[in-house]
Amino acid sequence: MPRDKHTLLRKFHQARWDEDMIFEMSVPGERGVLVPRAENGIRAEVGDSTSVIPDQLRRKTPPALPEVNQLRVVRHFTRLSQETMGVDVTADMSMATCTMKYSPKVQEHVAARHPGMTEVHPLQDEGTIQGILEMYYKLEQFLKEISGLDYFCFQPGGGAQAIFTNACIVRAYHAARGDNNRTEIITTIFSHPANAGAPATAGYKVITLMPDENGYPDLEAMRAALSQRTAGIFITNPEDTGIYNPRIDEYVSAAHAVGALCSYDQANANGLLGIARAKESGFDLCHFNLHKTFSAPHGCMGPATGAIGVSKELAKFLPVPQVKFDGKSYSLHYNRPESIGRVRSFLGNAPLILKAYAWIMQHGAEGLREVATCSVLNSNYLEKKVREIPGVAVWYAPGKRRLEQVRYCWEKLKADTGVGTEDVKRRMADYGLQHYWTSHHPWVVPEPFTLEPCESYSKDDIDEYVAILRQIAREAYEDPEFVKNAPYNSTIHKIPAPSINEPERIAVTWRQYTKKRLK
Amino acid sequence: MSKNKITYPYIPNSVPEVKAQMLKELGVNDVMDLYAEIPEHLKYHGKMNLPEPILDEYSLKRHVEGILNKNKNCSEYLSFLGAGCAQHFVPAVCDEINGRGEFLTAYAAEFYADHGKWQALFEYCSLMGELLDMDVVSGFLYDGAQAVATSLRMASRVAGREEVLVPGTMDPQALMVVKNYVKGISGPGITIKTMEFDTTSGLIDLNDMKSKISSNTAAVLIENPSYLGFIETQAKEIGRIARENGAEFIVSTDPISLGVIAPPAHYGATFACGDYHPLGIHMQCGGGQGGFIATHDDMRYITEFKDKMYGLTETLEQGEYGFGNVLFDRTSFGSREKAKEYTGTSNALWAITAGVYLALMGPKGMEEIGQTIMHKARYTAKRMCQVRGVERAFNGPFFKEFVVNFDNTGKSVGEINRALRGYKIFGGKDLSGEFPELGQSALYCVTEIVTKEDTDKLVYALEEIAG
Numbered sequence A: 001m002p003r004d005k006h007t008l009l010r011k012f013h014q015a016r017w018d019e020d021m022i023f024e025m026s027v028p029g030e031r032g033v034l035v036p037r038a039e040n041g042i043r044a045e046v047g048d049s050t051s052v053i054p055d056q057l058r059r060k061t062p063p064a065l066p067e068v069n070q071l072r073v074v075r076h077f078t079r080l081s082q083e084t085m086g087v088d089v090t091a092d093m094s095m096a097t098c099t100m101k102y103s104p105k106v107q108e109h110v111a112a113r114h115p116g117m118t119e120v121h122p123l124q125d126e127g128t129i130q131g132i133l134e135m136y137y138k139l140e141q142f143l144k145e146i147s148g149l150d151y152f153c154f155q156p157g158g159g160a161q162a163i164f165t166n167a168c169i170v171r172a173y174h175a176a177r178g179d180n181n182r183t184e185i186i187t188t189i190f191s192h193p194a195n196a197g198a199p200a201t202a203g204y205k206v207i208t209l210m211p212d213e214n215g216y217p218d219l220e221a222m223r224a225a226l227s228q229r230t231a232g233i234f235i236t237n238p239e240d241t242g243i244y245n246p247r248i249d250e251y252v253s254a255a256h257a258v259g260a261l262c263s264y265d266q267a268n269a270n271g272l273l274g275i276a277r278a279k280e281s282g283f284d285l286c287h288f289n290l291h292k293t294f295s296a297p298h299g300c301m302g303p304a305t306g307a308i309g310v311s312k313e314l315a316k317f318l319p320v321p322q323v324k325f326d327g328k329s330y331s332l333h334y335n336r337p338e339s340i341g342r343v344r345s346f347l348g349n350a351p352l353i354l355k356a357y358a359w360i361m362q363h364g365a366e367g368l369r370e371v372a373t374c375s376v377l378n379s380n381y382l383e384k385k386v387r388e389i390p391g392v393a394v395w396y397a398p399g400k401r402r403l404e405q406v407r408y409c410w411e412k413l414k415a416d417t418g419v420g421t422e423d424v425k426r427r428m429a430d431y432g433l434q435h436y437w438t439s440h441h442p443w444v445v446p447e448p449f450t451l452e453p454c455e456s457y458s459k460d461d462i463d464e465y466v467a468i469l470r471q472i473a474r475e476a477y478e479d480p481e482f483v484k485n486a487p488y489n490s491t492i493h494k495i496p497a498p499s500i501n502e503p504e505r506i507a508v509t510w511r512q513y514t515k516k517r518l519k
Numbered sequence B: 001m002s003k004n005k006i007t008y009p010y011i012p013n014s015v016p017e018v019k020a021q022m023l024k025e026l027g028v029n030d031v032m033d034l035y036a037e038i039p040e041h042l043k044y045h046g047k048m049n050l051p052e053p054i055l056d057e058y059s060l061k062r063h064v065e066g067i068l069n070k071n072k073n074c075s076e077y078l079s080f081l082g083a084g085c086a087q088h089f090v091p092a093v094c095d096e097i098n099g100r101g102e103f104l105t106a107y108a109a110e111f112y113a114d115h116g117k118w119q120a121l122f123e124y125c126s127l128m129g130e131l132l133d134m135d136v137v138s139g140f141l142y143d144g145a146q147a148v149a150t151s152l153r154m155a156s157r158v159a160g161r162e163e164v165l166v167p168g169t170m171d172p173q174a175l176m177v178v179k180n181y182v183k184g185i186s187g188p189g190i191t192i193k194t195m196e197f198d199t200t201s202g203l204i205d206l207n208d209m210k211s212k213i214s215s216n217t218a219a220v221l222i223e224n225p226s227y228l229g230f231i232e233t234q235a236k237e238i239g240r241i242a243r244e245n246g247a248e249f250i251v252s253t254d255p256i257s258l259g260v261i262a263p264p265a266h267y268g269a270t271f272a273c274g275d276y277h278p279l280g281i282h283m284q285c286g287g288g289q290g291g292f293i294a295t296h297d298d299m300r301y302i303t304e305f306k307d308k309m310y311g312l313t314e315t316l317e318q319g320e321y322g323f324g325n326v327l328f329d330r331t332s333f334g335s336r337e338k339a340k341e342y343t344g345t346s347n348a349l350w351a352i353t354a355g356v357y358l359a360l361m362g363p364k365g366m367e368e369i370g371q372t373i374m375h376k377a378r379y380t381a382k383r384m385c386q387v388r389g390v391e392r393a394f395n396g397p398f399f400k401e402f403v404v405n406f407d408n409t410g411k412s413v414g415e416i417n418r419a420l421r422g423y424k425i426f427g428g429k430d431l432s433g434e435f436p437e438l439g440q441s442a443l444y445c446v447t448e449i450v451t452k453e454d455t456d457k458l459v460y461a462l463e464e465i466a467g
Helices: A040-046 A070-082 A105-113 A130-147 A159-176 A194-201 A219-225 A248-257 A312-317 A350-387 A411-417 A421-431 A459-478 A480-484 A510-517 B016-026 B031-035 B057-068 B092-098 B101-105 B115-132 B144-159 B172-182 B206-212 B235-244 B332-338 B348-384 B413-421 B452-466
Strands: A151-153 A184-188 A205-209 A230-236 A261-265 A285-289 A306-310 A322-325 A330-333 A406-409 A448-451 B136-141 B163-167 B191-195 B217-223 B248-253 B271-275 B291-295 B310-314 B321-326 B401-405 B441-445
Touching: A040 B348, A070 B092, A070 B101, A070 B115, A070 B348, A105 A350, A105 B057, A130 A151, A130 A285, A130 A306, A130 A322, A130 A330, A130 A350, A130 B057, A151 A312, A159 A194, A159 A230, A159 A261, A159 A285, A159 A306, A159 A312, A184 A194, A184 A219, A194 A205, A194 A230, A194 B332, A205 A219, A205 B332, A219 A248, A230 A248, A248 A261, A306 A312, A350 A406, A350 A448, A350 A459, A350 B016, A350 B031, A350 B057, A411 A459, A421 A448, A421 A459, A421 A480, A459 A480, A459 B016, A510 B115, B016 B031, B092 B101, B092 B348, B101 B115, B101 B348, B115 B136, B115 B291, B115 B310, B115 B321, B115 B348, B136 B144, B136 B348, B144 B163, B144 B172, B144 B217, B144 B248, B144 B271, B144 B291, B163 B172, B172 B191, B191 B206, B206 B235, B217 B235, B235 B248, B348 B401, B348 B441, B348 B452, B413 B441, B413 B452
Parallel strands: A184 A205, A184 A230, A230 A261, A261 A285, B163 B191, B163 B217, B217 B248, B248 B271
Antiparallel strands: A151 A306, A285 A306, A322 A330, A406 A448, B136 B291, B271 B291, B310 B321, B401 B441
8 A cells, every 4th residue: 555645644564573582592403504613634733722721711601692593593683674764764864963864875785795895904914905095095185175174084983982082182282282281171062962971081071051042052151161271162063953053163262262172073064065164163173973974874873983183283193093195005104102092993994984985976076065955955844844733843043044953842742732752752653754863861952853854865755754743743632642652553562661770670681681580 | 046967866855846846945045045044254165176976876886896906805815814803704694684774774763663673782782691601791882992991991980999900911902092091181090000921921920910909909901812812821810819909800802712711700700891893793994893891780880881771671562572771871871971981873783793693603603613713723823833933922822813923034024924915815913013022923813714725825835935
């Protein structure tokens, strides 16, 4: 049965396999795969090699892993994949701040299948990894153009680790100047929580700016917080509300005036490609997420890459090694005495470098601007439609255009019906949508939800999405209890207590669960 | 109206008519009107200097493959490289499952629409729990190096102390990562003290350890098998001394060894950590790493984990599994700078893959692969030492890696490795920079995929080069 042409709704039911845990399907003696064994010639030469393990370090009881035949393993994990809703399955404009764009299959196929990527060891002589180094070098040149900053490094294994790396660079910069009194970092409540968490991990005290009545980080509060103790500010723009801060350069100047550095979280850069850059706003450091803006898939939470960019003055602090090109060949440079060292082993996630490189090569400068403008067009179009849904409001900045995402609010729906954002979020699964992103904690906007319909989504995708939200709002007004007990057509039913803090209930492994619950 | 003539396959609304219709709906003439909030002086008015695009998919594929073809790889070359990443057997099923579009393109959403993802990740933690014989596993760290760094920070909080002891043979890459994680702003956050090692065996010098451990010691870290390959045979005694002094005992281990070597919990470890890359994940030039940390079921430890942990729970439907967030406020998602440490996107797809691997292998597979590796590694070491001037640096038992010294060949490791490449062989990692006290030594790694013929080829080449 096709989608209803009038309502744009589907009679959807997600895959539901009632699949056992892998441990519950174990049949003693079954094998999932056989592994290579040492040839007889080897055995004859070395005998039983494991006898050299001292008795107290020998494994005496085999691990209680399940014993499952190969087809059953394949079927099990294929079923679990069917119970998962990736971008390939649904129009995921739900998870805003995450830029859930289409990850082109061509780059995935090359990265996952070419032995020049999959079977390369990171410690091979640099003469034998010239192709990989070429992509590192060229992607660096691309991101320099896109950001205006002078040097890039792709070692961090995600956006949060990129922020940590930038915090380490800020720490090294002040230490190199002999200034050990800068113990504070300033961030904003609508910047990703890693902008608070990562500098704190690097040893900083974190000061968080709350929004003013227009939704901008409070500039006066920041001026009051700035001092000789300020090491840096870690901020994003547009913030998670989708509001672009037009005075961002004043924040940066104020921080520079007290000797602090400014780090730009560009997780929300998708609407800015070719339009606005870190450089023009005056930033010293930035980071992009290659798994968001630059199309590498999100992989259920990674592998990921946080690409960090810095100004010339900070280049000497970047992690080692650095990829260089002398006009003929590419090489790795380790001898950089002021470098912060490493945040991750080897060269980071090389396949993501390939994917980002390929994606930029497929678009060029004009194509990247098309990405940005279409993502902003999509978001503005979606915003107009969502604002028309009963129960929805948008906080802050009335009359101002937002960029590639918007934080919405179900406060009125909750007041009118008792149905809150978590209820609507669960109900979405019944219509074949991914759950939307509410907001990072703490919720400043009440009953929040945040949508980001990036360039990958068609007008029809957006229209269907809006139709579903409208339908759920209608249901909330007509039968709130029904929405509160959703989902009904998903893989599983409502979880009454999704937050688990009691020691006797904590079960993060099957063995812990069986000890506590099945005893 | 846009002047753009190209309709991009990944940008559906780049179709001019659709774009015009949407702009009309918004009451604006030009898409740039939507950028009214960005002041002119903050806009970029230049044109990015990027190459002309390769628009069609076939040509792009040719282009990217052309670049990758410039690499040599371990399918065409015989590799003896390890040091934290090694070429292991990757079952086809692992690639099949991590290539599923649903897993590949899902992200952070919770519990209903992504139930299958949570079950797969929960099963990965559970399978690792069996391998490690520990109840609590947090499986989504960036790599083994970060798992060590975070374990040390956790131990420091648990013990309420700010000094840690690490082995002198510690993986230098991991040590560099650790230093960034333990550094404070005005003085060290956690002080690292290095335990000397015995140069004939590589083992930790227990007298030196005893002289350095004190009531300030939060943790004693060992690697087992060590970075330099040998098995730290004193592990149990080291753990005993650590615990006697009120310090946590952290063991960084290679999970593929645990079918034959005892998991750290069996010899007293309070933390087991490491990198799950060997479990069914391609090397990808270092892109296949992923870290794990495990402890016993003790709230003193559970409350100190920094990443999200998903607990098995029940739904409203009788007997139906669901998942929930365990102690969410530990994480920076829950409490920002007050969190235990920052968290974020790491390597979940590889964690799912490692789970698939362990499900395929079962207890028998893990035992057999451990045996195979040990047989083959010992065979290779023995055969290499038959080459004139080539000797093992340490005399004790090892797992898949061992240090070979070339001093008596009169050649440097760099020279030997260059010559080996002529035979399409990647020799072991040159240690002369990291451990100059070992002379011209290299770290050789032998996994289950190396055949007798491969080893014999290596030995033949070495005889030609150095013998």
